[in-house]
Amino acid sequence: MRGASNVDVSPTASHPRRLLCREDLRRRGIRFSNTHLLKMEREGKFVARLYLSPAKVAWPEDEVDVWLEARLAERKVAASS
Numbered sequence: 001m002r003g004a005s006n007v008d009v010s011p012t013a014s015h016p017r018r019l020l021c022r023e024d025l026r027r028r029g030i031r032f033s034n035t036h037l038l039k040m041e042r043e044g045k046f047v048a049r050l051y052l053s054p055a056k057v058a059w060p061e062d063e064v065d066v067w068l069e070a071r072l073a074e075r076k077v078a079a080s081s
Contacts, residue, residue, distance in 0.1 A: 019052075020058060020064055022057075030064070047064050
């Protein structure tokens with residue numbers, strides 16, 4: 001999905017939204033298989049993908065950032081227990 005990596009979509013002029021492709025997820029340390037990602041998405045445990053076309057998907061960067069922050073917060077809570 002080379003062409004859609006880091007695509008800017010502007011819902012408002014002051015807050016552009018970036019989209020992440022699978023390689024962008026890998027760079028952030030999210031290295032799940034497609035099957036596992038689909039399962040997590042169905043279970044509400046990961047950000048739902050956005051279908052750009054029948055064969056192209058991406059994930060909103062801001063939502064992935066929130067998901068990552070929640071994982072970090074869970075780790076901190078578990079460590080302090």
